[in-house]
Amino acid sequence: MEPFVVLLPLFGAMLSMPVGRAFGYRASELLTTVLLLIAAVMSWFLFFDVAVGGNARTITLFEWISSGDFRANWSVRLDTLSAVMLVVVNSVSFLVHTYSMGYMKEYGEQSRFFAYLSLFTFAMLCLVTADNFLQLFFGWEGVGLASYLLIGFWFKKKSANDAAIKAFVVNRVGDFGFALGIMCIFYVFGTIQFDEVFSAVAGNAIVTPWNASAGGHIQELTIRFLSWDFHALTVIAVLLFIGAMGKSAQFLLHTWLPDAMEGPTPVSALIHAATMVTAGVFLVCRCSAIFEYAPSAAALVTLVGAVTAFFAATVGLLQDDIKKIVAYSTCSQLGYMFFAAGVGAYDAAMFHLFTHAFFKALLFLGSGAVIIGMHHEQDIKKMGGVKELMPFTHILMVIGTIAITGVGIPAIPGIWEGKIFGAPLGTAGFVSKDMILESAFFGGQAGAAFGYFAFTLGLLAAVMTAFYSWRLIFLTFWGPSRAPENVRKHPHSVPDTMMAPLIPLALGALVAGMAFYGYFVGDNSDKFWNGALYAAEEVHHEDAGTVADHLSAGEVEALRDSHEDTGHATAAADDHGAVGEEDHGGGHHDIPLWVLWAPFIAMLTGSFAAGWHYLRGDPLKPGMLRPGGMIYAFLKNKWYFDEIYDFIFVKPALAIGRFLWKDGDGKTIDGVGPDGIATFVAAGARRIVKMxxxxxxxxxxxxxxxxxxxxxxxxxxxxxxx
Structure with a gap:
């Protein structure tokens, strides 16, 4: 069964277009969707077997590459980390396939579209079930290719082609760093197998880099490059994170994400809600052992994640395109996941990745329903009053909004302990995002670099998230209609196949945080992760019984002893919502009451500010940031990153290319070479003709x-x- 959970989407991708030509597009839609349904059901069975049941295993299918000392197998790795991702990827992909059966009805070329969707899903599944870095890189590049095809699906539209090329090029920057990181891993360890690399790091094994005269303990090993010595694990971790920055659209490599909205809305939901953009978070969590012993790299992850969360939230404040608002929200939420991983709370990062899939897919697909209903209008300033036309969509979008803003009930001393049935009471975003903010604060207490910085920027981002999320609801669904007369009188009907997938997503947005809290970060988290995040769990917990099966007792003891010198503190919070002194990650921390209430107050502040502005009088009246002002222009133009990159990279590259084309190739090479010889012969012929x-x-x-x-x-x- 295990290989088929990966291969079924590939079968759908291969058969979609031939079946569509033979039996019509409806047959290809049904084929690919049914195959994804089977894969999704299998994923949930594997989740309960592997993650809940503790039956982690790796299935080697065949030897992929063998060259000298280099070996790479093609395997299906099933531990808790991959089981979580299988559930997320296949479940969301199935719902997106179902949704697309209605959404793409008017656009045509359904067979090609569904083939691309299934191909993307297969590549992502290869990534999350990889057992070595090369197989992971194969899936990594596969999702890059599939995203290029999906973003540029309407290839006759110039903006779609430009957006696809932009996404492809920006991701190549990150992928170059990732490729160097894999090469560096093989250079240092002599292998790219996860178990061998992570066990060596955990046990502080003695390794000898390729062609080196002597080696050393990996946690202190340095490698020499251009007369400088660098800490080997830090170099590897930074290079891997550069790859994660590109794929997950982190600060400086984020510019492709909003432009990718040029693709069909189901593409936005699939790529930006739960799959491709979360690959970077998955990579950092998969390599948690490396980052635990590379504190400088972990600090970089925290810094970049915190800045991304804040930056994307500021830009989202003034966006008018309904899809771009949700896209910048995705970018911001990914920042939360990264700074959680940066302070060592890998479990909290994965928990937010899991819950985020529900409410972000709900918001994207709900936005697509609005776009269809409003005759393909995407500007929220040209909407208003949509709740009268689409009441069910309005309810579902509000559910997604209260989830992403973090509506819940924090602890009240002496009145409410903050938990019901062992889990915090609130929506998915409340449970997981608050956990991340608390983890950042705990990380700062424990000495993790940029922990307090991430906590502060995370709170500010929470205020802005609540503001722009409710701004979207108020301008789109509430108030007087600003749509044209024909749209108000005759809204476009939305097919049932588009609305049905929103229901399970809405349910997950409401209860997924409470339902899975105990497994991901609560009392059962040690048993649940079962060593998949052993660098965060085994080191910081007193009970060694949760050590991964592939680590020996000596390796665990070495891991625990050597960790004390890393300076990188973990902030895995096991008892979210309680007040006083708790055990978070094996150490005791005082939890100020204001830390527990700060995210809730941030949510209320942003929500009330949005209501105060958009529910009183003209919703389009100027606010604090008025058009024409410097701050307004700065945020409206997305911090001018596109203009800066255009000035620094694009225009010089075009100038150099034009010079090499016109002067280098045209005047020099062709002028002296083929064209020059031809000109000389022709001139000689003309002189001879005169005779x-x-x-x-x-x-x-x-x-x-x-x-x-x-x-x-x-x-x-x-x-x-x-």
Missing amino acids: QSGYVYHYAFAMLVGIALLVTFILIRAGGGQ
């Missing part, structure tokens, strides 16, 4: 001269012979 006068006596004279020269030559040779 052809057409007069017979000229030709007779030339023949006479030739005969005279020939006779003279013969006489000279004859005289010389005597």
Whole structure:
């Protein structure tokens, strides 16, 4: 069964277009969707077997590459981390496939579209079930290719082509760093297998880099490059994180994400809600052992994640395109996941990745329903009053909004302990995002670099998230309609296949945080993760019984002892919502009451600010940030990153390309080479042609001269012979 959970989407991708040509597009839609349904059901069975049941395993299918000392198998790795991702990827992909059956009805080319969707899903599944870095890189590049095809699906539209190329190029920057990181891993460890690399790091094994005269303990090992010595694990971790930055659209490599909205809305939900953009978070969590012993790299993860969460939230404040608002929200939420991983709370990062899939897919697909209902209008300033036209969609979008803003009930000393049935009471975003903010604060307490910085920026981002999320609801669904007369009187009907997938997503947005809290970060988290995040769990918990099966007792003890010198503190919070002194990650921390209430107050502040502005009088009236102001222009133009990159990279590259084309290739190479020779021959021919006068006596004279020269030559040779 295990290989088929990965291969079924591939079968759908291969068969979609041939089946569509033979039996019509509806057959290809049903085929790919049914295959994804089977894969999703299998994923949930594996989740309960592997994660809940503790039956982690790796299935080797075949030897993929063998060259000298290099070995790479093609395997299906099933531990809790991959089981969580299988559930997220296949479940969301199935719902997106179902949704697309209605959404793509008017656009045509359904067979090609569904083939791309299934291909994307297969590549993502290869990524999350990889057992070595090369197989992971195969899936990594596969999702990059599939995203290029999906973003540029409407290839006759220039903006879609530009967006697809932009996503592809920006991701190549990150992928170059990732590829170097994999090469560095093989150079240092002599292998790219996860178990071998992570066990060596955990046990502080002695390794000898390729072609080096001597080695050393991996946690202190340095490698030399250009006369400088660098900490080996830090170099590896930074290079891997550069790859994660590109794929997960983190600060500086984020510019492709909003432009990717040029693709069909189901693409936005699939790529930006739960799959491709979360690959970077998955990579950092998969390599938690490496980042635990590379504190400088972990600090970089925290810094970049915190800045991304804040930056994307500021830009989302003034966006008018309904899909771009949700896209910047995705970028911001990914920042939360990264700074959680940066302070060592890998479980909290994965928990938010899991819950985020529900409410972000709900918001994207709900936005797509609004776009269809409003005759393909995407500007929220041209909407208003949509709740009267689409009441069910309005309810579902509100559910997604209260989930992402974090509506819940924090602890109240002496009145409410903050938990019901062992879990916090609130929506998915409340449970998981609050956990991340608390983890950042605990990380700061424990000395993790940028922990307090991430906590502060995370709170500010929470205020802005609540503001722009409710701004979307108020401008789109509430107030007077600003849509054209024909749209108000005749809204476009939304197919049932588009609305049905929103229901399970809405349910997950409400209860997924409470339902899975105990497994991901609560009392059962040690048993649940079962060593998949052993660098965060085994080191910081007193109970060694949760050590991964592939680690020996000696390796665990070495891991625990050596960790004390890393300076990188974990902030895995096991008892979210309680007040006083708790055990978070094996150490005791005082939890100020204001830390527990700060995210809730941030949510209320942003929500009330949005209501105060957009529910009183004209919702389009200028606010604190008025058009024409410096801050307004700065945020409206997305911190001018596109303009800066255009000035620094695009225009110089075009100038250099034009110079090499016109002057280098045209004037120099072609001018001196083929074109120059051709020009010389043509000029010589023109001169020789002038000798052809057409007069017979000229030709007779030339023949006479030739005969005279020939006779003279013969006489000279004859005289010389005597």
